[in-house]
Amino acid sequence: MRLTTCLSFFLLLSSWLHAAAPKPNIVFIIADDLGWADVAMHGGSAPTPHLDKLAKEGLELTHHYVAPVCSPTRTGLMTGRCWSRFGVTTPQNERALRWDTTTLPRALKSVGYETCLTGKWHLGSNPEWGPNHFGFDHSYGSLAGGVGPWDHHYKKGAHMETWHRDEKLLKEEGHVTDLITQEACGWLAARKKDAPFFLYVPFTAVHLPIKEPQEWLAKVPAGITGELARHYAACVMHLDDAVGQIVATLEKNGQRQNTLIVFTSDNGGSTAENNGQAYPPDDYPSGPLPGNNTPLRNEKGSVYEGGTRVACIASWPEKLKAGKHDAPVQIIDWMPTFCGLAGFKPEKDLKWDGVNLWPQLAEGASPPARTLYTVAPGFKSRSLRCDPWKLVVHGADEKAKFELYDILADPNERTDLAAQKSDELAVMKERLNVMAKADKDAVAND
Structure with a gap:
């Protein structure tokens, strides 16, 4: 009984302190x-x-x-x-x-x-x-x-x-x-x-x-x-x-x-x-x-x-x-x-x-895997960072030019690996398409 009473008291105190913070x-x-x-x-x-x-x-x-x-x-x-x-x-x-x-x-x-x-x-x-x-x-x-x-x-x-x-x-x-x-x-x-x-x-x-x-x-x-x-x-x-x-x-x-x-x-x-x-x-x-x-x-x-x-x-x-x-x-x-x-x-x-x-x-939690999506003025360029890769796209449709960088090894984006890493490029292109699907879904037209 005493143990139960003490436990209830401490739970109430903890809840109160948390709420009062x-x-x-x-x-x-x-x-x-x-x-x-x-x-x-x-x-x-x-x-x-x-x-x-x-x-x-x-x-x-x-x-x-x-x-x-x-x-x-x-x-x-x-x-x-x-x-x-x-x-x-x-x-x-x-x-x-x-x-x-x-x-x-x-x-x-x-x-x-x-x-x-x-x-x-x-x-x-x-x-x-x-x-x-x-x-x-x-x-x-x-x-x-x-x-x-x-x-x-x-x-x-x-x-x-x-x-x-x-x-x-x-x-x-x-x-x-x-x-x-x-x-x-x-x-x-x-x-x-x-x-x-x-x-x-x-x-x-x-x-x-x-x-x-x-x-x-x-x-x-x-x-x-x-x-x-x-x-x-x-x-x-x-x-x-x-x-x-x-x-x-x-x-x-x-x-x-x-x-x-x-x-x-x-x-x-x-x-x-x-x-x-x-x-x-x-x-x-x-x-x-x-x-x-x-x-x-x-x-x-x-x-x-x-x-x-x-x-x-x-x-x-x-x-x-x-x-x-x-x-x-x-x-x-x-x-x-x-x-x-x-x-x-x-x-x-x-x-x-x-x-x-x-x-x-x-709190020291491990950072989750992130896909960071960036759009430049007029949608003329876009980028996607999903470590270790960063995809850069200039233009759209069949005229689009794709660049791929190992952003962890090459943070200053000096070496385009798109030609050498075709599989990785394809994966990043698909991720880009997924991220772009929500574009303009909240346009201020009200």
Whole structure:
């Protein structure tokens, strides 16, 4: 009898403690066009001490994949699905998601989270398609894509005026990185203290056009020469400092111990012209951006590693051990992961392509075999990673060109083995066909 009573008591106590455990706060920070080697921990020439510290004390995900360009990556994060399911493959100003989409912020709100976006949305650039319509309590920044750092204008055209707070357009003074950071830190300080929160901070750095404040140019190492190269380095350093400010705010508010921070980029680095004619003139330093993806192949827009494999750090004191996680993961995995941590259980099948990473990141579970599917702008190129192989396809139908790489032995994709490995190529082609069958099944046509 005593044994039964004690056992019942401990079971009740365990259940109570589990139920009483606070839901984690989640801060997801995403840079724009940040190259693999733009950060110091990957050999970058610009110092990034705050990111270095996060990586040293947290967990670096060394094979973290995203889409080749921005709107698709954001679609994957918001839905847990491949962006091609929504027909989203390019940067776009049209509404990307169906109105009834269960987005990440909607899911978290349903289990008690406060939600905030401060930065770049780019999943529908009209105010009536903005973040507040898809689960964010508060939103601020650019409804469209990357903006001029000082005038906050998007490209010339219908969406040039895009800077907003809660979907109401406004004009403000200040550098875009500072404004996004100030809004994030201010929201953290002002929010309710008893509710968990999801803070999404999609910076516009280091997206063109770049023009940095003098105070940051003065901090660039002397060994970095050339006007645009120095502005680019200053932009990376400025971004790093912004991450440091957000972490410091969490610490000051006593929120850091129960907050999972994830930092990554939306695609690989770019070498596009900085002062293109698409943006209103503002004396931007001229020349191609020095986005650095070394040693990875290619850059933004490409399904090769340089376009889709990006820096990623996950940090949660006492919950994640410091180190490296080398298994392949993808941007679509974060929604299932965050929902699992928050206790969200969908009422229907959300058709997630992603998986809950937490068992492998924090609990030592063996990573499951993964098939990572990537679609480039306009479906013109696609790739499939299923270790040890990576299939790259350019074009479609009878004109398609297939390349096959042993991605474990040849991570920089130097040797195409398609001609020598016909059997393996055939298997990968069939896997690609299976993965592609769900494309466009959630197109925003409502």
